[in-house]
Amino acid sequence: MREQGGEPTPALRDFYENPAVPVASGDARSRRQARLLAAALAATPGALVVDVGCGDGTAAAVAGPILAGHRIVGVDWSQDALRRAQPRIGQVVRGALDDGGLPFADGCADAVLFSEVVEHLVDPDAALDELRRILRPGGHLMLSTPNLAAWYNRGLLLAGVQPVFSEVSLRGIHGRPGTEVVGHLRLFTSRALRSFLLSAGFEDVQITGAPFHGVPRGLRLIDRAACSVPSTASILLAHARRR
Known part of the structure; x- marks a missing residue:
């Protein structure tokens, strides 16, 4: 959400500072991601987990109860988000995703949570460089992002309809289902996400799926079933390790 080496553009800054813009991505995704991370950190008691x-x-x-025994520090550049997060997380700091923008020493973190962020970024490559910087060698990256190739998006595209999660404006919805504008700038398929993480200096990339809380109630069984084939799931959960 930052331009290279600078502050966010005024339009993006105002958009993401608006308390009405949704920031939660659904408890099911959070629980799945936390369970994966808890398993990965089983041999690392008292790990430092940075929620970027x-x-x-x-x-x-x-995620907190699932990651009991580990220290979670929340990071965001939005002061309003940090104000709301502090009662829930306890320890929060302001930071950004450009070179040296996260207030952590090189290699200090055992794990980074990066949940539904990468799709909002102007420069995702610089962001991954910064996450890699603060992770120790072998440290865990847990990234989640909406899936461009989700099962329903495949049908929508065949019908000539704009896919869910994609957006052409910060002011309104145009040509796709849904009513909320959430500011997505980047979209990934499972294949693209794996390639992106490998090129950014990560290895052992494992991708699983998670359901999307915004799927209509009558379609949620299908959405949960699609998680067994991650390339068709609503949400992509990636677990990778820093080289």
Whole structure:
């Protein structure tokens, strides 16, 4: 959400500072991601987990009991988000995703949570460089992002309809289902996400799926079933290790 080496553009800054813009991505995704991370950190008691782009802290609050015994620190550049997150997380700091923008020493973190952030970024390559910098060698990156190739998006594209999660404006919805503008700038398929992480200096990339809380109730069984085939799931959960 930052331009290279500078502050966010005024339009993006105002958009993401608006408390009405959704920042939570659904408890099911948060629980799945936390369970994956808890398993990965089983041999690392008292690990430092940095939740980058913590938003209002809802996801970290859901993950907290699953990650009991580990220290979670929330990071966001939005002062309003940090104000709302502090009661839920406890320890929060302001930071950004450009070179040296995260207030952590090189190699200090055992794990980074990066949940539904990468799709909002102007420069995702610089962001991954910064996450890699603060992770120790072998440290864990847990990234989640909406899936451009989700099962329903495949049908929508065949029908000539704009896919869910994609947006052409910060002012309104145009040509796709849904009513909320959330500011997505980047979209990934499972294949693209794996390639992106490998090129950014990560290895052992494992991708699983998670459901999307915005799927209509009558379609949620299908959405949960699609998680067994991650390339068709609503949400992509990636677990990778820093080289």
